[in-house]
Amino acid sequence: MADKIRVTVWGENAHEKVTAETQKLYPDGMHTYIANFLNTQDDIDARTSVLDEPEHGLTEEVLAGTDVLTWWGHIAHGDVDDAIAQRVYEHVVSGMGIICLHSAHFSKIFTKLMGTPCNLKWREVAEREVLWVTRPGHEILQGIEDHFIIDHVEMYGEFFDIPEPDETILISSFEGGEVFRSGCTWRRGAGKVFYFRPGHETYPVFYNENVQKVITNACRWAKPAGPRVISTCESPELGWFLK
Amino acid sequence: MADKIRVTVWGENAHEKVTAETQKLYPDGMHTYIANFLNTQDDIDARTSVLDEPEHGLTEEVLAGTDVLTWWGHIAHGDVDDAIAQRVYEHVVSGMGIICLHSAHFSKIFTKLMGTPCNLKWREVAEREVLWVTRPGHEILQGIEDHFIIDHVEMYGEFFDIPEPDETILISSFEGGEVFRSGCTWRRGAGKVFYFRPGHETYPVFYNENVQKVITNACRWAKPAGPRVISTCESPELGWFLK
Amino acid sequence: MADKIRVTVWGENAHEKVTAETQKLYPDGMHTYIANFLNTQDDIDARTSVLDEPEHGLTEEVLAGTDVLTWWGHIAHGDVDDAIAQRVYEHVVSGMGIICLHSAHFSKIFTKLMGTPCNLKWREVAEREVLWVTRPGHEILQGIEDHFIIDHVEMYGEFFDIPEPDETILISSFEGGEVFRSGCTWRRGAGKVFYFRPGHETYPVFYNENVQKVITNACRWAKPAGPRVISTCESPELGWFLK
Amino acid sequence: MADKIRVTVWGENAHEKVTAETQKLYPDGMHTYIANFLNTQDDIDARTSVLDEPEHGLTEEVLAGTDVLTWWGHIAHGDVDDAIAQRVYEHVVSGMGIICLHSAHFSKIFTKLMGTPCNLKWREVAEREVLWVTRPGHEILQGIEDHFIIDHVEMYGEFFDIPEPDETILISSFEGGEVFRSGCTWRRGAGKVFYFRPGHETYPVFYNENVQKVITNACRWAKPAGPRVISTCESPELGWFLK
Numbered sequence: 001m002a003d004k005i006r007v008t009v010w011g012e013n014a015h016e017k018v019t020a021e022t023q024k025l026y027p028d029g030m031h032t033y034i035a036n037f038l039n040t041q042d043d044i045d046a047r048t049s050v051l052d053e054p055e056h057g058l059t060e061e062v063l064a065g066t067d068v069l070t071w072w073g074h075i076a077h078g079d080v081d082d083a084i085a086q087r088v089y090e091h092v093v094s095g096m097g098i099i100c101l102h103s104a105h106f107s108k109i110f111t112k113l114m115g116t117p118c119n120l121k122w123r124e125v126a127e128r129e130v131l132w133v134t135r136p137g138h139e140i141l142q143g144i145e146d147h148f149i150i151d152h153v154e155m156y157g158e159f160f161d162i163p164e165p166d167e168t169i170l171i172s173s174f175e176g177g178e179v180f181r182s183g184c185t186w187r188r189g190a191g192k193v194f195y196f197r198p199g200h201e202t203y204p205v206f207y208n209e210n211v212q213k214v215i216t217n218a219c220r221w222a223k224p225a226g227p228r229v230i231s232t233c234e235s236p237e238l239g240w241f242l243k
Numbered sequence: 244m245a246d247k248i249r250v251t252v253w254g255e256n257a258h259e260k261v262t263a264e265t266q267k268l269y270p271d272g273m274h275t276y277i278a279n280f281l282n283t284q285d286d287i288d289a290r291t292s293v294l295d296e297p298e299h300g301l302t303e304e305v306l307a308g309t310d311v312l313t314w315w316g317h318i319a320h321g322d323v324d325d326a327i328a329q330r331v332y333e334h335v336v337s338g339m340g341i342i343c344l345h346s347a348h349f350s351k352i353f354t355k356l357m358g359t360p361c362n363l364k365w366r367e368v369a370e371r372e373v374l375w376v377t378r379p380g381h382e383i384l385q386g387i388e389d390h391f392i393i394d395h396v397e398m399y400g401e402f403f404d405i406p407e408p409d410e411t412i413l414i415s416s417f418e419g420g421e422v423f424r425s426g427c428t429w430r431r432g433a434g435k436v437f438y439f440r441p442g443h444e445t446y447p448v449f450y451n452e453n454v455q456k457v458i459t460n461a462c463r464w465a466k467p468a469g470p471r472v473i474s475t476c477e478s479p480e481l482g483w484f485l486k
Numbered sequence: 487m488a489d490k491i492r493v494t495v496w497g498e499n500a501h502e503k504v505t506a507e508t509q510k511l512y513p514d515g516m517h518t519y520i521a522n523f524l525n526t527q528d529d530i531d532a533r534t535s536v537l538d539e540p541e542h543g544l545t546e547e548v549l550a551g552t553d554v555l556t557w558w559g560h561i562a563h564g565d566v567d568d569a570i571a572q573r574v575y576e577h578v579v580s581g582m583g584i585i586c587l588h589s590a591h592f593s594k595i596f597t598k599l600m601g602t603p604c605n606l607k608w609r610e611v612a613e614r615e616v617l618w619v620t621r622p623g624h625e626i627l628q629g630i631e632d633h634f635i636i637d638h639v640e641m642y643g644e645f646f647d648i649p650e651p652d653e654t655i656l657i658s659s660f661e662g663g664e665v666f667r668s669g670c671t672w673r674r675g676a677g678k679v680f681y682f683r684p685g686h687e688t689y690p691v692f693y694n695e696n697v698q699k700v701i702t703n704a705c706r707w708a709k710p711a712g713p714r715v716i717s718t719c720e721s722p723e724l725g726w727f728l729k
Numbered sequence: 730m731a732d733k734i735r736v737t738v739w740g741e742n743a744h745e746k747v748t749a750e751t752q753k754l755y756p757d758g759m760h761t762y763i764a765n766f767l768n769t770q771d772d773i774d775a776r777t778s779v780l781d782e783p784e785h786g787l788t789e790e791v792l793a794g795t796d797v798l799t800w801w802g803h804i805a806h807g808d809v810d811d812a813i814a815q816r817v818y819e820h821v822v823s824g825m826g827i828i829c830l831h832s833a834h835f836s837k838i839f840t841k842l843m844g845t846p847c848n849l850k851w852r853e854v855a856e857r858e859v860l861w862v863t864r865p866g867h868e869i870l871q872g873i874e875d876h877f878i879i880d881h882v883e884m885y886g887e888f889f890d891i892p893e894p895d896e897t898i899l900i901s902s903f904e905g906g907e908v909f910r911s912g913c914t915w916r917r918g919a920g921k922v923f924y925f926r927p928g929h930e931t932y933p934v935f936y937n938e939n940v941q942k943v944i945t946n947a948c949r950w951a952k953p954a955g956p957r958v959i960s961t962c963e964s965p966e967l968g969w970f971l972k
Binding site: 130132133134135136146157158159160164166167168171172173174177178179181 | 373375376377378379389400401402403407409410411414415416417420421422424
Binding site for chain 3: 859861862863864865875886887888889893895896897900901902903906907908910
């Protein structure tokens with residue numbers, strides 16, 4: 001059978017140290033929880049890395065062995081070393097898939113890949129979210145029909161200051177009336193980028209079966225089709241390609 | 244001063260003959276109402292054409308003199324002559340702007356330009372719609388900040404079976420919880436296409452100041468930058484362009 | 487192992503009856519030649535259908551059992567029955583992948599999916615084409631690095647009157663100096679569309695190893711991720727999704 | 730008459746100090762040359778700023794009074810202060826248009842807006858470039874029909890490591906056989922971005938009438954439609970928009 005998809009689940013792992021509700025929901029950390037549900041799949045081999053590890057657990061060796069990186073961060077975006085963010089960026093543009101979850105909209109890696117501020121509206125009153133499918137049949141939406149509901153979430157509202165997505169595949173409405181482009185894809189270099197809105201440190205959003213399904217599918221979609229491809233700046237002589 | 248934008252407001256003018264509520268709201272027809280608010284602008288010269296006229300009021304001469312065509316139809320899409328739809332299409336791809344309003348999603352011209360079925364969900368219970376800006380600063384959204392509200396509308400819900408828009412500039416939420424991509428742009432050939440969701444035969448949606456603002460701006464945005472450009476299929480000899 | 491990708495290779499099979507050079511290059515028809523190289527792959531099961539068969543070999547049953555349809559036509563586009571083109575269209579928008587090859591740019595199905603005239607320049611002087619990769623790492627370009635060359639081709643030149651592609655992955659230059667967007671992708675409904683320029687009835691373009699590689703990869707890329715998804719127009723009551 | 734478009738032409742002005750050929754072609758600097766041809770237009774008021782000025786001539790006041798910024802840099806990208814690049818970025822995403830010329834593909838501002846490395850191939854042998862129109866009728870291409878030729882240029886070749894453009898409006902072929910996406914547009918926040926390949930310090934590319942035409946049109950296209958729009962991250966209470 002085909003090789004498994006090597007997923008590295010990166011977690012900031014900061015709320016996990018200070019927020020009681022997070023500790024209760026995710027005693028081993030959100031990253032471990034995410035890796036665990038991914039590892040129930042036969043075709044995925046998920047490991048974790050966190051901020052506190054040397055090089056944030058994202059050494060050149062780890063990234064070279066990663067097909068898809070998932071990223072969750074919130075209160076410690078600024079603690080991510082610029083050099084490590086740059087290293088992740090270089091792997092993405094040469095082919096590593098990346099899935100940015102929820103508050104990762106403000107991570108160094110996501111804003112760098114977007115080239116925009118990635119601002120948005122937000123509100124934490126445990127309101128209901130309905131995620132509507134706007135690209136049925138998409139690889140990332142297998143098993144999702146028409147819409148799904150998450151009962152209690154932090155709201156994110158437009159204007160979400162991102163570049164026009166290559167594909168907008170999910171749009172949310174919230175009990176309060178706001179809307180949000182909750183599932184968006186882009187290519188950057190040889191790499192695929194997926195932003196997925198759900199996920200929070202004190203609501204049990206990652207427990208949601210459909211949320212798990214989308215993240216799992218997204219790993220399959222974001223997996224590079226071949227080895228890393230590094231773009232270069234070179235100066236070939238006239239007619240070189242005819243030789 | 245610059246030449247005025249020559250807008251042709253096309254109306255099916257069918258509800259106007261049979262639906263009491265439409266007659267009450269739009270005694271001279273929706274097309275006339277739309278043309279009238281456009282004509283309050285110094286830079287616009289709007290005229291009307293309707294289904295019942297010879298060639299649906301869309302003769303070659305009328306179209307050749309049209310910068311932007313707005314289209315409203317609902318119950319009589321099938322009565323539009325294929326040859327006239329084809330003529331409109333040829334003008335769009337050679338540069339004429341087109342603005343398709345509300346139920347024009349199912350018009351011959353819109354589905355032909357999209358290449359998709361353009362299906363959607365719908366419901367008529369006079370619910371509230373909030374239209375959220377997803378591309379601030381866009382030419383079509385001048386004067387619109389963040390969002391605007393229409394109190395009573397027919398709901399349109401996703402999945403709206405259109406190709407990925409070049410730009411999604413407005414997304415609606417409805418009181419019932421559905422969402423919809425309510426302002427979408429595409430280019431087809433040399434022409435610009437804008438789909439705008441609001442507008443209905445029995446709710447006074449075209450009375451809404453912001454709806455009028457968006458349609459007015461859209462006429463400015465969709466106006467061709469120059470004369471018609473007709474693409475061709477030709478067979479030039481080797482090196483022709485060096486002569 | 488996973489199920490094979492079920493590919494239907496559609497051929498107009500018209501030049502094959504009248505053009506000596508075509509008969510020499512493709513004694514069993516271009517469609518058979520294409521199916522044969524696809525069938526060298528373990529994961530593909532390719533069959534053929536041609537214009538002359540009842541319903542052009544594209545019965546509801548055949549299409550229902552097709553993951554990806556490849557289309558080659560040239561001198562008999564007009565002989566394709568509108569109802570069959572419509573049937574193919576319905577399968578594409580509900581998930582069947584379609585790969586349109588070379589002169590299929592003027593086929594009923596391609597122009598219908600595009601919503602534009604699809605005009606282009608052309609010239610038959612057996613000139614050299616270089617196809618440059620503009621999206622390294624793309625699924626369709628696995629095994630292709632930077633560029634590849636076809637020694638003798640019919641030239642196609644811009645302006646190619648298509649909607650802005652979702653992705654432009656190959657751009658050609660020709661000996662004569664023209665350029666062409668030779669590899670373009672779009673989504674239409676739940677289906678994926680790939681246009682690939684190479685392929686001709688009297689040049690041995692389908693013999694080219696890289697051309698075969700791209701078409702083979704494209705079958706993998708265009709394969710639907712799940713069963714057909716049929717978009718509908720329905721009128722749900724208020725709050726239906728909460729039940 | 731309408732207010733003029735306020736263009737700031739930014740020049741690195743470094744070759745101008747050390748390269749004899751540049752001094753001969755552009756005795757007052759490329760920036761002055763560009764501003765001069767823009768100022769022949771009734772609707773444009775162009776001024777210049779250069780690297781050596783305090784804050785590179787891009788003070789908050791200058792940028793606040795700029796509708797469109799054009800950028801040319803090459804050997805001194807690294808000398809642009811990060812804080813000034815950031816200030817320019819903030820003006821772009823809040824609505825200021827930006828036109829990046831030629832070697833500005835490697836400028837801090839362009840790579841930041843793209844989110845990709847922007848690598849490309851290059852060669853300086855004074856070869857011929859043909860720029861083919863791939864979006865006839867586009868605002869930026871007014872006065873350009875089908876193609877135009879520049880006799881002696883530095884070649885830029887694919888793969889150009891940029892995100893998929895919103896619109897690819899010009900594609901070049903070079904005498905040597907390479908191709909390049911030479912005219913590309915994107916939106917970032919409320920601002921419009923145009924990349925235009927032509928322009929060089931030792932070939933008289935900016936003397937070319939069509940190059941001047943494209944840059945002039947691009948200023949008109951990139952002009953913001955209204956005042957700056959600054960996206961924010963805020964936390965509105967439930968139902969705030971109903972008040």
